Amino acid sequence: MKLYTYYRSQASFRVRIALNLKGIAREDSFLHLEKGDQFADAYRAVNPQMVVPTLVDGDIKLFQSLAILEYLEERYPEPPLLPADPLARAWVRGVALINAADSHPLIVPRVRHYLTDQLKVTDEQRLAWIQHWLGAGLDAIEALLARHSASGRFCHGERPTIADICLVTQVTPAKTFDCPLAPYPRVMRVYDSCMAIPAFADAHPAKQPDAE
Numbered sequence: 001m002k003l004y005t006y007y008r009s010q011a012s013f014r015v016r017i018a019l020n021l022k023g024i025a026r027e028d029s030f031l032h033l034e035k036g037d038q039f040a041d042a043y044r045a046v047n048p049q050m051v052v053p054t055l056v057d058g059d060i061k062l063f064q065s066l067a068i069l070e071y072l073e074e075r076y077p078e079p080p081l082l083p084a085d086p087l088a089r090a091w092v093r094g095v096a097l098i099n100a101a102d103s104h105p106l107i108v109p110r111v112r113h114y115l116t117d118q119l120k121v122t123d124e125q126r127l128a129w130i131q132h133w134l135g136a137g138l139d140a141i142e143a144l145l146a147r148h149s150a151s152g153r154f155c156h157g158e159r160p161t162i163a164d165i166c167l168v169t170q171v172t173p174a175k176t177f178d179c180p181l182a183p184y185p186r187v188m189r190v191y192d193s194c195m196a197i198p199a200f201a202d203a204h205p206a207k208q209p210d211a212e
């Protein structure tokens, strides 16, 4: 499989983790989002939304990281990234969506650039925006973990799920943008458990060949 990726992209990070957990080899094609590689005609033909990741499997170009994770889960069920129980699956998907659908979309490069270039917010205001929305997601995940009896080392149960993948991609930008993490002991316990697993650690932005 071929993955269009950028080292700092949290959505690409999700897919890198899932591929690693499932032991699927990939060939990376690097785009530099801060240099605008995503807007090149050649890439627009691959992904009309002009975002990463795109995962190419045969003739099919897959887009949107959570849809890609669900595809990988259906196509390569072992090891599972979702629990068997339907209620637990819904809970795990819900935690994942706090990151992927609610927090992360507010801090992607095109939103950050719009804040600066169109709305003329200051660097301080932009940082406050990023920290606010990442913090709101962390608040929610911490509260959900506190009342979920099946959480502990991981968000749910004894193995990583898509909730853990998305928890990691909530914490990583929170670290980059200096969000306070002390209020989130449960989140950080799960983060540390995940990052002790090579499939997670090897997918980290700092470990990617295009890292700067």
Ligand SMILES: N[C@@H](CCC(=O)N[C@@H](CS)C(=O)NCC(=O)O)C(=O)O
Pocket (backbone or CB within 6 Å): 008, 009, 010, 011, 012, 033, 038, 050, 051, 052, 053, 063, 064, 065, 066, 100, 108, 109, 110, 111
């Ligand atoms: N919801 C999408 C988000 C895709 C996305 O926005 N990716 C970012 C990097 S994490 C991107 O390519 N941004 C380019 C831009 O904002 O111009 C997913 O989960 O795949």
